[in-house]
Amino acid sequence: MNFDLTNDQKMLQREVRSFAETELAPVAPQIDVSGEFPWDNIKKMAKLGLLGIIVPEKYGGSEFDFVSLAVAIEEISRICASTGVIVAVNNSLVSYPILQFGTEEQKEKYLPPLCSADKLGAMGITEPNAGSDVAAMESTAKLEANHYILNGTKRFITNGGEAGIFVVFAYTDKDLKYKGISAFIIERDTPGFTLGKHEELMGIRATANCELIFEDAKIPKENLLGKEGDGFKICMNTLDVSRIDIGAQAVGISQGALEEAIKYSKERKAFGQLISNFEMIQGMLAEMATQIHAARLLVYYAGYCKDKGIPPRFSKEAAMAKYFAANMAVDVTRKAVQIYGGYGYTKDYAVERLYRDAKILELYEGTSEIHKIVIARELLR
Amino acid sequence: MDIIVCIKRVPQTAEAKVEIESSGKDIVKDRLTFDMNESDMYALEEAVLLKEKFGGTIIAISLSCSDAEDTLRIALAKGADTAIRIKAEDFDELDGYKTAQLLSAVIKDIHFDVIFTGCIATDDAYSQIGATLAELLGIPHATLLTNIEVIDSISHVHRELEGGLQEHIEISIPALFTIQTGINVPRYASLIAIRRAAGKEIKLVGQNEISKDQLLLNTQIEELFIPPVAKQVKIITGSPGEVSKELAGIIREKGLI
Amino acid sequence: MSEIFMLIEHRQDAIRDISYEMMTCGRALAEKLNTKLTAVFLGYDADKLVESIRDQAHRIMVVNNEVFKEFNAESYQIALAEIIKKENPLLTLIGHTAFGMDLCPALGTQLGIPFTTDCLDVEIIDGKLIATRQMYDGKLNAKIRFRKNPSYLVSLRTGCFPVRDSNIESEIVNIESPISAEPDYRKFVEYIEAAISDVDITKADVVVGVGRGIKKKENLALIEDFASTIGGVVACSRPIVDAEWLPKDRQVGSSGKTVKPKLYIALGISGAFQHVVGMKNSGTIIAINKDQNAPIFNEADYGIVDDLFRVLPTFKNSIIEMKSK
Ligand SMILES: Cc1cc2nc3c(=O)[nH]c(=O)nc-3n(C[C@H](O)[C@H](O)[C@H](O)COP(=O)(O)OP(=O)(O)OC[C@H]3O[C@@H](n4cnc5c(N)ncnc54)[C@H](O)[C@@H]3O)c2cc1C
Numbered sequence: 001m002n003f004d005l006t007n008d009q010k011m012l013q014r015e016v017r018s019f020a021e022t023e024l025a026p027v028a029p030q031i032d033v034s035g036e037f038p039w040d041n042i043k044k045m046a047k048l049g050l051l052g053i054i055v056p057e058k059y060g061g062s063e064f065d066f067v068s069l070a071v072a073i074e075e076i077s078r079i080c081a082s083t084g085v086i087v088a089v090n091n092s093l094v095s096y097p098i099l100q101f102g103t104e105e106q107k108e109k110y111l112p113p114l115c116s117a118d119k120l121g122a123m124g125i126t127e128p129n130a131g132s133d134v135a136a137m138e139s140t141a142k143l144e145a146n147h148y149i150l151n152g153t154k155r156f157i158t159n160g161g162e163a164g165i166f167v168v169f170a171y172t173d174k175d176l177k178y179k180g181i182s183a184f185i186i187e188r189d190t191p192g193f194t195l196g197k198h199e200e201l202m203g204i205r206a207t208a209n210c211e212l213i214f215e216d217a218k219i220p221k222e223n224l225l226g227k228e229g230d231g232f233k234i235c236m237n238t239l240d241v242s243r244i245d246i247g248a249q250a251v252g253i254s255q256g257a258l259e260e261a262i263k264y265s266k267e268r269k270a271f272g273q274l275i276s277n278f279e280m281i282q283g284m285l286a287e288m289a290t291q292i293h294a295a296r297l298l299v300y301y302a303g304y305c306k307d308k309g310i311p312p313r314f315s316k317e318a319a320m321a322k323y324f325a326a327n328m329a330v331d332v333t334r335k336a337v338q339i340y341g342g343y344g345y346t347k348d349y350a351v352e353r354l355y356r357d358a359k360i361l362e363l364y365e366g367t368s369e370i371h372k373i374v375i376a377r378e379l380l381r
Numbered sequence: 382m383d384i385i386v387c388i389k390r391v392p393q394t395a396e397a398k399v400e401i402e403s404s405g406k407d408i409v410k411d412r413l414t415f416d417m418n419e420s421d422m423y424a425l426e427e428a429v430l431l432k433e434k435f436g437g438t439i440i441a442i443s444l445s446c447s448d449a450e451d452t453l454r455i456a457l458a459k460g461a462d463t464a465i466r467i468k469a470e471d472f473d474e475l476d477g478y479k480t481a482q483l484l485s486a487v488i489k490d491i492h493f494d495v496i497f498t499g500c501i502a503t504d505d506a507y508s509q510i511g512a513t514l515a516e517l518l519g520i521p522h523a524t525l526l527t528n529i530e531v532i533d534s535i536s537h538v539h540r541e542l543e544g545g546l547q548e549h550i551e552i553s554i555p556a557l558f559t560i561q562t563g564i565n566v567p568r569y570a571s572l573i574a575i576r577r578a579a580g581k582e583i584k585l586v587g588q589n590e591i592s593k594d595q596l597l598l599n600t601q602i603e604e605l606f607i608p609p610v611a612k613q614v615k616i617i618t619g620s621p622g623e624v625s626k627e628l629a630g631i632i633r634e635k636g637l638i
Numbered sequence: 639m640s641e642i643f644m645l646i647e648h649r650q651d652a653i654r655d656i657s658y659e660m661m662t663c664g665r666a667l668a669e670k671l672n673t674k675l676t677a678v679f680l681g682y683d684a685d686k687l688v689e690s691i692r693d694q695a696h697r698i699m700v701v702n703n704e705v706f707k708e709f710n711a712e713s714y715q716i717a718l719a720e721i722i723k724k725e726n727p728l729l730t731l732i733g734h735t736a737f738g739m740d741l742c743p744a745l746g747t748q749l750g751i752p753f754t755t756d757c758l759d760v761e762i763i764d765g766k767l768i769a770t771r772q773m774y775d776g777k778l779n780a781k782i783r784f785r786k787n788p789s790y791l792v793s794l795r796t797g798c799f800p801v802r803d804s805n806i807e808s809e810i811v812n813i814e815s816p817i818s819a820e821p822d823y824r825k826f827v828e829y830i831e832a833a834i835s836d837v838d839i840t841k842a843d844v845v846v847g848v849g850r851g852i853k854k855k856e857n858l859a860l861i862e863d864f865a866s867t868i869g870g871v872v873a874c875s876r877p878i879v880d881a882e883w884l885p886k887d888r889q890v891g892s893s894g895k896t897v898k899p900k901l902y903i904a905l906g907i908s909g910a911f912q913h914v915v916g917m918k919n920s921g922t923i924i925a926i927n928k929d930q931n932a933p934i935f936n937e938a939d940y941g942i943v944d945d946l947f948r949v950l951p952t953f954k955n956s957i958i959e960m961k962s963k
Pocket residue numbers: 089122123124125126130131132133155156157158159201204209360363364365366367368369370
């Protein structure tokens with residue numbers, strides 16, 4: 001058993017941390033207010049290979065493993081949660097399913113631009129009437145000659161407003177229930193594909209969250225990902241992997257909050273002394289640090305399971321990591337705000353943003369409730 | 382162009398509490414973070430820029446304990462081709478002179494056109510390794526470089542003097558240069574470069590390879606102490622509102638604006 | 639002979655302040671040891687300069703040759719090595735300046751005598767040399783002792799020895815230059831003057847100096863706004879210039895400008911000596927830094943240990959209020 005990061009993981013951590021502290025930190029609070037998509041930084045990160053962390057070198061990626069992916073997402077999210085999500089989606093929700101289920105042609109065509117950020121990735125599962133219940137989706141795709149004709153609306157799509165390559169799910173055969181869902185790779189300039197409402201979010205506000213509208217959109221037949229009916233499997237498989245990322249976001253955001261809280265507690269005075277002298281403050285800090293540590297171990301372990309190919313356990317491990325880390329992040333950032341007192345409720349301090357950023361973790365890519373269902377199902381098998 | 386870059390791993394003390402260890406001669410290190418010395422990062426980048434222009438190889442050398450292998454690997458990821466660690470653990474107490482002697486003992490057997498070092502290490506702040514090493518190797522040197530251009534065997538370099546003034550000098554190579562911060566923009570290592578560097582071996586050189594007989598210490602630290610306060614500062618405490626009022630009061634009273 | 643020697647530093651036809659500081663230090667040492675101070679002057683056509691230091695040392699050794707018109711570490715090293723070898727002084731002082739950094743370590747190494755750099759103080763106790771240096775971003779000082787030797791070499795930090803008057807009648811000794819041309823491996827070409835600036839920070843009554851603590855370029859707007867409220871100009875520490883957030887002409891310190899405003903406000907500046915030499919003679923110094931151990935608090939008249947971004951808004955309001963009264 002070995003809990004140490006490897007040499008390359010340690011180096012990656014150092015470089016990503018230094019990049020985040022220098023390049024991301026200055027813009028993080030601004031893009032939270034403006035909602036502006038951080039293209040400059042995304043391009044810079046692409047040059048370093050952060051947009052294709054898990055993609056093999058031959059497709060333009062960096063060819064690291066999933067623990068490394070978690071380390072990188074954690075370091076990015078520690079400074080800027082929005083950027084962390086953008087990078088995570090490009091890696092796990094888009095590049096990963098193409099890598100895993102795509103044809104050689106699809107990989108050669110779509111992975112290099114995803115890695116270089118020439119085209120960013122987004123993934124569309126959720127619909128106005130289908131969130132947790134994925135199989136309730138209403139989008140359909142019908143094969144006509146050489147094209148699938150896609151109709152439907154996807155809601156809440158991260159990177160949606162800025163992406164060039166989309167992995168989108170729709171029914172090719174409604175009668176087969178979830179076994180009739182298929183996955184497609186869709187380019188931004190596809191006829192019949194338009195962007196809908198841009199969401200004003202509570203947190204992760206610079207993630208170009210947008211509705212995708214397909215009205216008789218013509219998708220070339222060869223852009224089917226996997227086979228017809230593989231969609232649900234691709235979706236679940238992909239979400240398993242991306243749960244590592246969400247867990248890493250949670251750990252990163254929380255780590256950032258803890259560091260801020262420690263700093264502040266050593267500066268702020270009340271009743272004639274530093275608030276760090278108060279045992280209740282110390283108690284919160286101790287809890288926060290322990291919670292983060294536990295979550296980090298769960299997340300790295302989920303990544304380790306994926307890397308070592310321990311599939312039967314992996315689904316549950318990933319769900320546990322995501323569920324625990326998401327709850328942890330909301331609690332830890334809440335405590336950070338608490339330690340700041342009233343100042344923590346103002347936009348003058350980062351913890352206010354971190355608290356808002358953390359909340360999404362309990363919601364997307366499966367709510368906490370859904371995660372508990374997944375975990376329990378494994379337990380009760 | 383074959384280039385050697387000397388690299389040090391130093392504690393990051395600008396914003397940290399620095400405490401003296403019980404011996405009185407060293408600092409407590411366990412809670413400090415360590416990283417590549419700031420001006421060394423610029424020295425490394427300058428080497429990579431020269432290599433990109435002229436080809437050749439870069440060797441990164443550090444006299445350090447094994448923890449610094451991480452730092453050397455970062456140098457490999459940023460463009461060095463090979464890395465050598467001179468095992469500090471083999472050579473007892475060090476000062477600037479002995480450090481330069483050890484570096485020269487290794488470098489004298491290596492082919493190079495240019496040696497770069499940072500202009501100062503932020504921990505012991507000697508600013509003496511570069512010029513000492515050059516003298517031991519018998520090559521010319523120039524410190525505090527803000528610009529360098531190499532044309533054949535002549536380098537045109539700008540040295541930073543005081544008050545914003547610089548001097549332009551010509552130095553024939555092989556030569557040693559110490560690099561001032563701001564000369565370039567050090568790059569981040571790409572992930573691919575990191576992966577390649579992670580697997581590379583770091584060459585170790587220790588007491589089996591370097592004789593300890595000739596090594597000399599010029600100086601030794603007798604004791605460390607907190608600097609005496611030159612001027613008694615008045616620390617104003619209170620909420621931001623309170624301290625601001627008090628400051629404004631002082632400014633008014635003294636007629637400063 | 640256990641004399642004290644020092645090297646006169648001059649540039650562009652002027653003796654540099656560090657020379658007077660070293661002579662002050664050297665005279666004090668000489669007096670204690672009951673010996674003499676020799677100032678070594680390498681230069682060209684320099685009667686006027688030598689004249690200006692005539693009362694500063696017991697002896698002035700003048701090596702007058704065109705080769706020494708401008709500083710060249712390699713030519714200086716050749717000449718000084720000869721002199722030191724011949725005269726064998728107990729201690730030679732060189733300035734820890736851009737000149738000295740180039741010269742001192744190489745000279746000491748060539749001569750094989752113990753040396754160290756950047757000393758704030760030197761004492762000789764029972765024939766043993768003890769130097770005080772600063773380490774770890776100015777947070778600690780160190781007492782350094784030397785390998786025993788008849789002759790030592792140290793470089794002195796600028797600004798550590800307040801210049802004292804002197805009225806010694808110097809003996810002038812002219813020495814033949816051992817060289818008449820720069821070595822072919824190193825040649826001085828020219829000076830490059832600092833670019834002319836639009837804002838002259840040396841003329842302002844109020845200077846707001848910012849350091850790495852402002853964290854990002856975007857925060858400069860806030861600082862500019864504060865500076866204009868208080869009627870001052872924005873200056874900075876070196877890392878701000880290295881990062882290209884402000885032009886070089888705004889840099890305060892040894893490699894930047896020296897300012898002496900009525901009021902200097904240091905925001906997020908740690909107080910490295912290279913910065914402090916450029917502002918310590920300001921009338922009143924206010925420092926805001928969240929690190930209570932930052933060396934800047936050794937220079938400031940008033941200090942606030944807090945996040946500068948917490949204090950700045952209320953500070954600005956208090957200034958506005960004060961002005962409106
Ligand atoms: C910022 C943001 C980014 C997003 N990015 C993407 C994206 O890139 N791609 C994408 O496809 N989707 C994305 N989503 C959608 C997200 O995955 C869904 O919002 C999420 O899955 C929940 O679906 P819902 O909102 O429809 O909630 P619902 O499914 O309506 O759930 C409402 C509540 O009911 C609970 N609930 C539902 N079913 C059960 C049950 N069986 N037992 C107990 N409780 C239950 C839920 O936990 C929740 O508390 C994003 C959402 C947001 C807000």
